[in-house]
Amino acid sequence: MIGVELVKMLRRPRTWVVIALIDALPTLVAFLLALTDVGPRPGTGPAFLSAVLNNGVLFPAAALAIVLPLFLPVSVAIVSGDSIAGEAQAGTLRYLLARPAGRTRLLVAKLITVLVFVAMAVVVVVVTAYFVGTSLFGTGQLLGGNIVSVSGEPLTPQQAVLRTLLAMAYVAFSMLGVAAMAVFLSTLTDSPLAAAMGALAFLVASSLLLTLDAADSIRPYLPTRYWLAFVDLFRQPILWRDIVRGVGLQALYVAVLLGAAWANFTTKDIKS
């Protein structure tokens, strides 16, 4: 079942178009930076970008920071929102369930597919960014190959690679909250668009509340609160506090929303 769902996703042209678009933005940023050689002043603009001009090895992290706030969540919301509602809209859901695929199995397979999609998107972004970054900005020979961490201490290339991998995992995990929300909405409606938009509205609301001082008391519970905490992975030493909280918060959202999705989907009358 999982294999079937993966094949369906991979054979869908849309999957690849979305990934290509996600990948295009950081690549464009890299070319603009290389051409103009004008980076944002340290402390402004997306994370790491000011440091990238010195060392391309940091560009994957910068690329993650570029796609994280909007591009990645939008694509995740589209793909997860489509998971159940898309089948319902196409009429294939009733055939899958009468096959019988099993409702829980189908839901799990859909979740894993979304997970794979997120992982693929992150990996593609990072790999592309690494090649683009190192070829455009070099590997920081001026500093003896070492990389300047966010906190000023130097990082060895090995450390940088390890931390980039950790950052990828954290970013992918951060997307699960959105994915769970979209999957839940997808079990409620037969319109994939409505599900994706609902999940995005959830994100936009969260981002908006983060900027509001009056919302201070609920800030730690907003799903987007710890997203950018992956920057802390590039401190020396790593500042784990926000990362741990971020993981915990996402896990909570995922558990609650997927539980709701499962409860709804397994007891739902399929009338599509």
Place this chain on the structure above:
Amino acid sequence: MTGTAAIRTVGLTKRYGSVTAVDGIELDVPPGDIYGFLGPNGSGKTTTVRMLLGLVLPTAGTVEVLGARIPKHARSVLYRVGALVEAPAAYGHLGARANLSIMDAAGPGGSRRTRRARIDQALEQVGLAGVGRRPVKAYSLGMRQRLGIAAALLRKPDLLILDEPTNGLDPRGIQEIRQLLLDLNASAGTTIFLSSHLLSEVEHLCRRIGVVDRGRLVLQDSLAALRAPTGSVVLRTPDPEWAVGVLDGDLRERSGDRLVVRAADPAELNARLVGHGIRIIELTEERRTLEEVVLAATTGSADRVDGAVPSTTGPRAEVLSNDDSAWDRPPAGPPVPLPTRRPTAPPHWQATRDTPEPASDWQPLPTWTKPAQGAPDDPAPVTAEPGAGWAPPPTWAEPAQPAPPDSTPVPAEPGLGWQPPQNRTEPAQPAADDPAPIPAEPGLGRKASPDGAEPALPAPGDPEPGLVSGWEPPPSRTEPAQREPADPGPTPSEPGPSEAGQAGSDQSEARSEESA
């Protein structure tokens, strides 16, 4: 009937809020059967089918498919069920084979090793073998339908649950699929559960039917039993007047050259008529069409059906609510010869019960001396010719006397509910004297009970009020009653006995006069 029924539901009920979509349906489909599941749109057919497949969860009651409870044990059994639920569906960007492959891999029971061969075979069966890699979104409606059926056949299922399987197919395609289903049933013993509102479809294919109406199963029986001969014979003859004489009280209905006659044995009737030198064009046992059976079983109040969407519901809603126009429509089923638009249904029910009555009513001669008096006014053409050849039948000798110059066939008819033309002005008299057949029917009609029980109403004394009151409530069965007395009117007044086509308008005319 045993524990291994292909489909069995007990008290199956589904409520959506306060709306009861399915109400205590008890389906029983034995293995190897071809079962037709009929009902108007919105009657709960699709909801029932979805409950059989575990898509919709019942509010109450149980579903057993191939001996396993649904939805609890769906996984252990549904892979042996091929289903087509409403429209077919497929992934538009993939081809037929990829679609079938995905569906096959999505559940248990589809071995990967045999998949390719099974897909090829299924596509072959439905006539899509050469479809290639074209994506499904480029398919025509008929091709999609075929693909949907192929998906249902993929694992050589023991049970096929098909909802409108021939939707979107052209006549040849329908024929192909029908043959395919019959072959599967004959060769592999595949049980077929066919949900449809295409009556002809079901009539051609199914051996048993269940009729659902407003969520209730109102009928479940074998088609053969439902369509058993009614005990009457429909015949056409170029010599209707002679035949009428010979047939005497057995004649139940006449329109032009088409006669409906009570006769247990058509062969005997044929011999009798031919023995009298009457030529026969066509002679068939009368059977109820499936449409009549279904219409009798369903009520379908207009308000409910009006809300539903297109298809056959529209016409049917009319049929159910609007008396006359409905019956003037030719029945869809084949057995009744079409040239006349006469309703054939209602008389049957009466036929089985009231057979003796006409005879007994017929005897009092006074009754029909009256029409005989009227006869002189009658247009000559009709009566003149048969008069000569008509003499022989012994029973008729007496009646013939009162109206000497005029021919005899005329009197024959009043016995059947005929009224001479002038009695439109004074309808009460002859009608009142008329024998039972006429009044009997309104009674039946009002009950709308298919078995024709309740001969209570026929009060032979005054059919007229009965008629008037009898036909404002729609229960589809009433109108033939009114038609019966009014009907024959046109026949004598208009010399051409074969002008059945006009019957309709004439009836309505007659009726409006009567009710006024």
